[in-house]
Amino acid sequence: MYSEKVMDHFTNPRNVGEIKDADAVGQVGNPKCGDIMKMYFKIENDTVKDVKFKTFGCGSAIASSSMATELIMGKTIDEALALSNKAVAEALDGLPAAKMHCSVLAEEAIKSAIYDYAQRNNKEYEGLKGYKPPTGDEDHHDLVEE
Amino acid sequence: MKVYMDYSATTPVKKEVLDAMIPFFTEQYGNPSSIYQMGQASKKAIDEARDKIAKTFNARQDEIYFTGCGSESDNWAIKGTAHALKHIGNHIITSSVEHHAVLHTCEYLEKQGFEITYLPVDSEGLVSLEDLKNAIKDTTILISIMYANNEIGTIQPIEEIGKIAKEKGILFHTDAVQAYGHIVIDTQALPVDMISVSAHKLYGPKGVGALYLRKGIKIHNLLHGGGQEKGRRAGTENIAGIVGFGKAAEMAYTDIEAHDKKLTTFRNDLTKRIMEAIPYTRLNGHKEKRLCNNVNISFQYVEGEGILLGLDMAGISASSGSACTSGSLDPSHVLLGIGLTHEIAHGSLRLTLGDMTTQEEIDYVVEKLPAIIQRLRDMSPLYEQVKEGNR
Structure with missing residues (x-):
């Protein structure tokens, strides 16, 4: 069902945990859907110095969080905002169709955290144009692009 | 260490069951409908398996009908009753926690104009007899409540439900796919009209089920065709599967x-x-x-x-x-x-x-x-x- 990469990231997830004095925090999903992703960022000079995650969800949700944090570590905020769910899924050697929403959640968690950073620091980023922060009620399962 | 703890999904076939089945693939492969000796030997093997299963239910041989799986038995009991009794009424009572083989069959019938009541369950998974009584109408033709739940294992008050159904003259079907092999189901004592069971939940092969249909109850066929199963379920019999089912059921109830x-x-x-x-x-x-x-x-x-x-x-x-x-x-x-x-x-x-x-x-x-x-x-x-x- 899952690729070796997904199983590797589920078994040995990278960047699990919290950052106590985080510069930005983003949380998406809700328990009703069965997955919640929370990401913590340390940001310096518009660069991701550190990122950690906590996820309540299935194997692919945990693997997507792990891969997404790995892909944006050390990248600029603009680069992090440009990360698509497809890129996360591809980096995991693909996800089952029914699990693509997990990669969407990872993309959303990053955007949500950087939105928090922008709000806190009065900053504007190209990649956040038109972004609306999640209210917690939306169903990200509908967001998957075919 | 390898540990299998999903026996409610399916079970391995026991060696004795497999041994009983093997000859019917390569040596004793005659069609039971054929009159020559090898055909008649197949027919005899099916009758013996039917007898073994009938004994587990304390039922008559002619009350056991073989099907392709538990889902088919559920479909047959529910659709067969609905179509046979639609001139009397269009209302069916079931529960909200049934297997999908029952729930989706009821949903299908709903689209065909039948009215379905899905009884709620309490926090432990039991239906309420009061709710059941209150749900019964003049148009109720069938009650279908599972014997035991496949996910949480809760055993319903089948005898009490059966009594209520009998009093009101309503047919009662129970999906006993999970209960069969764990619980004694005595059809002489239990007022149940139809019971669905499956072989692969009690160390028999996949691809064979059965419907207990109380003598005298007339429901429509699901599969039309040849005269197998006394004209009630067409299709050449899965002889090896049926023989395996008989052996498995016999062993389970020993x-x-x-x-x-x-x-x-x-x-x-x-x-x-x-x-x-x-x-x-x-x-x-x-x-x-x-x-x-x-x-x-x-x-x-x-x-x-x-x-x-x-x-x-x-x-x-x-x-x-x-x-x-x-x-x-x-x-x-x-x-x-x-x-x-x-x-x-x-x-x-x-x-x-x-x-x-x-x-x-x-x-x-x-x-x-x-x-x-x-x-x-x-x-x-x-x-x-x-x-x-x-x-």
Whole structure:
């Protein structure tokens, strides 16, 4: 069902945990859907110095969080905002169709955290144009692009 | 160590069952409808299997009809009754926690103009007899309530339901796919008109089921064609499968008290030790009125698929009612039906035991499970809130 990469990231997830004095925090999903992703960022000079995650969800949700944090570590905020769910899924050697929403959640968690950073620091980023922060009620399962 | 704890999904075929089946593939392959000796020998083998299954139900041979699976038996009983009795009424009563073979059949009939009442269940999974009585109308033609639930193991008050149905002159079908092989179902004592069962849940092969149809009850056919099964279920018989089913059923009921005692002890031990070892857990289903082989526990703040993957890596096969394992976005309708929140339903684990289960296997699961749950909890933002006292 899952690729070796997904199983590797589920078994040995990278960047699990919290950052106590985080510069930005983003949380998406809700328990009703069965997955919640929370990401913590340390940001310096518009660069991701550190990122950690906590996820309540299935194997692919945990693997997507792990891969997404790995892909944006050390990248600029603009680069992090440009990360698509497809890129996360591809980096995991693909996800089952029914699990693509997990990669969407990872993309959303990053955007949500950087939105928090922008709000806190009065900053504007190209990649956040038109972004609306999640209210917690939306169903990200509908967001998957075919 | 490899541990199979998903016996309610399916069981291995026992060696004695396989041995009984083998000749019917390559040596004794005659069509039972043929008049020559090899054909008649096949017919005899089917009759013997029918007799064995009839005995387990304390029923007559001519009340047992072979089908392709439990789902077919459910479909046949429900659609067959609906079509046969639609001139009398269009109302069917079932429960909200039935197997999909019953629920989706009822939903199909709803689209055909039938009216279906889905009785709710209480927090332990039991239907209320009062609710049932109140749901009955002049137009009610069928009550279909499962014997025991496939996910949480809750055993329904089948005798009482049957009595109510009989008093009102309504046909009563029970899906006993999970109960068969664990519980004595005596059709002389139990007022049930139709019973669906399947071979692969009691160490028989996949691809064969049966419907007990009480003598004198006329329902429409599901499969039309040749005159097999006394003209009620067309299609060349799955002889090897039927022979295997007969052998498996005979074996299952040879010493069912010992089977029940052994699995009940294992079940209680496994349940108690898991609940003691892991905090924030909830036993799903009824404490006593439950299948002797069923353990279903929700672990708060984690999601079921992650538990299954973790168990699988430790060599343990189990199942869950989480959305991610059901193929839909909602967790199991049974767990929602007993009133669990989505969040808790997502974290359910079903461990089902069987004849090959050993004490070593129970010990192994109890040893491995706490670390698997803790690892997922350590990754869970919900558990983080608990630790911080915000939940």
